[in-house]
Amino acid sequence: MQQIAQQLIYGIQLGSLYALIALGYTMVYGVLRLINFAHGDVYMVGAFVGFYACTRWLPFKDLAAHPEAAGANIALAVVALLLAMAICSAMGVLIERFAYRPLRNGLQKADAHFWGLVLGFPITGLFMPVFSGWGPLVAVAVGMGVGFAMRPLVAWLARRVKLSESRLNALITAIGVSLLLENGGLLVFGANPNFIPNILPEHTYTLPGGVMVGSSQLTILGVSVFLMLALRYIVMYTRPGKAMRAISHDIEAAKLMGIDTDRVIAFTFALGGALAGAGGAMVAALTHVKITPLFGLLPGLKAFVAAVLGGAGSLPGAMVGGLLMGSAESFVAGSSLSMFRDAIAFCVLIIILLVRPAGLMGRHVPEKV
């Protein structure tokens, strides 16, 4: 009994994280009918922001040497969390603006500028051996210059390929953005694993019955629940939230009613990015796992399954799906079948697709977003 309760607590902690990420998937699916596969990588960026905030940007003190700094560190941790949320929501907006919006509205001048510059980086790589004597800055400048000169090529290609609003195009674009972020992460952050040192005081509480709960688990759970409540408030009671719901019902009708759909869609990506960023930063700082550019791959996939399990487009569904996924994984990992802990996610997905294709809450919930 104690074992089961204990595994359930781990499951809830894991599940609350999956739920945070799954909310981003499900909101975007709600408004755009798009599976934003780059979402797991936004979570990764959140972890890296957490890492840099905890080790470089903010004046955290090592707890082992300065035990009195606990209070100051907690205040700084809140700043780090907000920072991760801000940067990740900006990333979400950026991804939407330059990767998905051109598919909806056609390629505009600004898009060609942007992708020309991005194209400059692989070109920089090509130039590296040629300009190695001149230093990397020159190579970067040359690469970006050539990339910038290629804007007409981008525009021309886009015209030839005829960007269309097909769902398949959007899906492939999402996978492309995900690969771009992962490999760009390898380039920028390097592939070496990073760890965040102990910056927050840690306690373990023993509940009646011998079940143990750690302060880091309580923090993750508490922050997740708070963010989900805040999200619910935003979606249900604010104007942008109402606009989101309107778009998820019927995007054309919403447009006719005078809703600036592009802005609301960007807002949706910002919300999702903030949640994923908070999740990534919390996991990185509180569970001391290694942080690498592929940090978001598996959690992203599992959160996606959680979103489908709960019913894509349904906010409560994503939360329930996340918790179910986390608990299932925790029980499997704790049993004698621990080698199947990742397989369970995909078994659940297959069963759900067979039995209830719309997900647990896919149909009944009216406030679809």
Next chain:
Amino acid sequence: MTRSGGKLLGLLAALALAIGLNGCKQQGGSAADSDEIIIGEYASLTGTTATFGVSTHNGVLLAIDEANAAGGINGKKIKLITEDDRSKADEARVVVTKLVTQNKAVAVLGEVASTRSMTAAPVCQQYKVPMVSPSSTNPEVTRKGDYIFRVCFTDDFQAAVVGKFAYDKGYRKAAIFKDMKNDYSVAFADNFAKSFIKQGGKVVGEQSYQEGDTDFKSQLNTLKATGPDAILCPGYYSEVGTIARQAREIGLNVPILGGDGWDSPKLVPGAGTALNGCFFSNHRFSRELELPEIKAFIENYKKKYNETPDALAALGYDAAGLVVDAMKRASKLDGPGIRDAIAQTKGFKGVTGVITLDENRNARKEALILRIDGEVFRVEKTYRPEELGQ
């Protein structure tokens, strides 16, 4: 618009051509140059086990530089070409193929991780180029063919040492937590269990994880319920630190045991204080041993890299030293010639012990048990192969 696009395409094509030609010229030059002997090295310079590759590479480079400073091989200089496999097995096969077919390396050094050594070994075997692994301990590695060697002990021995040590230390019930996708970890766990049970101990629980997992509490909690005296966790440093932290967090405070996969300057930053007082087996290399060859190596290494070497650096140094030694004795400086010379190695005085390769192309060497004490690893015990009847 179409016209300007066409022009741009032409420009791009010209650029690509220029860069391509440039590349060709460089490669042709190095392959045809016969004043140099080319040794290839593949290592995980980046990726999940980056510190393994970087340490080993530093050791290898030091040995090659010393050999060249001493006059090279019959007047010819040795050129080391190093490729990064990014800690990925598939990548290891690709870069070794490149080293052997394009760079025409006559010998290959690498890898630390057994899984990667095992994917690259068939390439070396196929092209008849000897491969010397500095520190892959899985027994299967050298069974891939008669061109594959190693300068370290195998997991049969290392894990048996840990099993015996655990029993001698008074532990009677051990639990195992292994990385099920890692050949090294799985073989280590099996051999440990055999040795520990033979001594009279009992394996009370077994759980597994995968590289890249972030949450180990569920498995650890199940292991905790079995009431072990110690936990064997034969994984790599990148996960072990997190596992130890989470074990302490759930109140699992028994010692954790491991193998040479723990040996990394990143182990303690990952674990914090969670691994204090834990033990792992390692190759015979420690500053505490007070041996003149180790002192000299540490001094030279510090001079070159301004940091203290770990055991993997010493093994890289020994692997490269052994290949250079064989090249000096080889009848012919090609793959088969060097292979025969390596196979005949007897009593090579390395930093990590005297190396004599047996008929299975493995080295018989001592193992250490190290105790983690803050940021330093202290020598707890030394085991010789004879002590375990091997």
